[in-house]
Amino acid sequence: MFVVFGFIVFCIGMLARYFFSTDRDVNNPPGPKGFPILRNLIDLVMASDNITKTLGVMLDLLFAKIDDNLGTEVNIDYLFHQPILTIMWQMVVGRLTEDDKAQVKLISEKAERFVKSGVVGMSIANAFPFLRYVFPTWLGRTAQVYFFQACKTIGKKLYHESQEKLRASPPTTFQPNNLVEAFVQNCGNDEEIFNCENFQVTFQDLLVASSDTSNSFLEAAVLYLIAFPTVQEKIYQEILDIAVDGRVINFEDRKRMPYIQAFILETHRNARTAQNFVPRRVLWDFWYKTYKIKKDSIIMVDTRLYFEDKTIWGDPEMFRAERFIGEHGELENASKVIAFSFGKRNCPGELHVTMLAFLVLTAVLQRYKISNPVGQPTPRLDMKPGLALKPYPFHVVFEKR
Numbered sequence: 001m002f003v004v005f006g007f008i009v010f011c012i013g014m015l016a017r018y019f020f021s022t023d024r025d026v027n028n029p030p031g032p033k034g035f036p037i038l039r040n041l042i043d044l045v046m047a048s049d050n051i052t053k054t055l056g057v058m059l060d061l062l063f064a065k066i067d068d069n070l071g072t073e074v075n076i077d078y079l080f081h082q083p084i085l086t087i088m089w090q091m092v093v094g095r096l097t098e099d100d101k102a103q104v105k106l107i108s109e110k111a112e113r114f115v116k117s118g119v120v121g122m123s124i125a126n127a128f129p130f131l132r133y134v135f136p137t138w139l140g141r142t143a144q145v146y147f148f149q150a151c152k153t154i155g156k157k158l159y160h161e162s163q164e165k166l167r168a169s170p171p172t173t174f175q176p177n178n179l180v181e182a183f184v185q186n187c188g189n190d191e192e193i194f195n196c197e198n199f200q201v202t203f204q205d206l207l208v209a210s211s212d213t214s215n216s217f218l219e220a221a222v223l224y225l226i227a228f229p230t231v232q233e234k235i236y237q238e239i240l241d242i243a244v245d246g247r248v249i250n251f252e253d254r255k256r257m258p259y260i261q262a263f264i265l266e267t268h269r270n271a272r273t274a275q276n277f278v279p280r281r282v283l284w285d286f287w288y289k290t291y292k293i294k295k296d297s298i299i300m301v302d303t304r305l306y307f308e309d310k311t312i313w314g315d316p317e318m319f320r321a322e323r324f325i326g327e328h329g330e331l332e333n334a335s336k337v338i339a340f341s342f343g344k345r346n347c348p349g350e351l352h353v354t355m356l357a358f359l360v361l362t363a364v365l366q367r368y369k370i371s372n373p374v375g376q377p378t379p380r381l382d383m384k385p386g387l388a389l390k391p392y393p394f395h396v397v398f399e400k401r
């Protein structure tokens with residue numbers, strides 16, 4: 001009897017060790033050898049919990065900003081930028097100390113100056129590179145350089161910190177918890193790719209690609225919410241139906257919230273945040289209609305014609321979320337929206353920003369009513385050219401629901 005009892009305790013102990021041990025061989029998939037899928041599932045649950053917590057930090061920052069200005073006119077320009085960067089920072093660095101917050105603030109300010117330095121100067125400098133040394137400030141080069149320098153310095157510090165941490169722990173037990181650690185862990189395997197300089201570039205690219213686009217998209221969403229108050233009320237009604245007791249809306253709820261999803265798709269279609277995809281180099285001569293496109297030409301996709309095509313959308317000039325709602329109230333035509341491109345080089349941040357947009361918009365609308373300031377004309381609905389397309393500056397008033 002005692003032997004059987006001892007054996008059972010031993011087995012439970014071994015299983016617990018398998019599931020909860022953090023000692024993992026870096027060359028194997030996570031989890032104990034016999035149960036990698038189970039352990040992967042546990043990892044996934046933990047990761048999704050981390051995302052929710054991380055987003056909580058972002059929302060706290062955003063709500064604090066809004067609560068300070070309740071009932072007054074708030075300039076929407078760059079309102080979401082720093083909170084969005086904070087999320088990216090946590091994904092890359094895995095923590096948010098007071099010092100980290102200061103770094104995020106610095107990057108956000110420099111990014112804002114860089115983005116606002118304008119695309120015209122940047123384009124002229126791309127066409128005639130020597131001019132950037134003649135008129136650096138006028139062409140926006142100074143602002144660009146300050147931003148890149150800030151990212152490079154901070155990126156280098158993060159890289160070396162992680163390298164120290166890796167050196168201090170035995171290689172077989174080091175488990176990366178964030179991007180910088182995962183990157184540094186690979187350095188020994190392929191130094192040509194995984195080196196400090198490439199981390200600095202990855203770091204700055206990720207921050208630029210994620211923050212300006214997501215911020216511009218959310219600004220556009222707010223613009224449409226105040227321009228079409230009935231749309232805002234419909235979304236609010238959907239929130240009330242799902243969270244009767246005012247509980248936090250989670251990503252799983254989206255399946256029962258087709259209207260806000262349709263609103264997000266229609267915002268992508270109208271705002272076209274990344275209207276031009278990244279440039280491609282042609283690999284061989286080819287014909288497009290009557291045009292011969294020569295090898296090595298640079299080509300770019302422009303989605304405007306697609307998103308304004310009457311044969312696809314019927315009434316593309318209208319903001320109409322209902323175009324994504326089927327006969328029985330279900331979401332439809334979602335795959336027609338190509339805001340994140342498609343194919344091998346499509347946007348790697350699509351899932352991230354889809355979750356972010358849904359969770360941020362529902363959390364904000366559950367808490368606040370957003371309106372155009374009384375007596376002021378509705379702001380213009382066309383978008384301003386820049387790194388990403390974004391609304392022209394406008395003000396809104398937030399009131400507590």
Ligand code: HEM
Pocket residue numbers: 205206209210211213214217273274276277278279339340341342345346347348349350352353
């Ligand atoms: C509303 C938000 C966003 C939109 C509309 C958007 C859209 C796009 C588009 C159209 C591309 C070009 C793809 C191509 O040329 O085929 C792209 C590239 C990229 N995006 Fe996004 N994006 C958004 C948010 C994000 C976020 C949040 C991240 C990071 C978490 C991100 C990271 C990237 C990166 C790294 C690339 C370059 C990929 C490559 O060159 O291979 N984006 N994005």
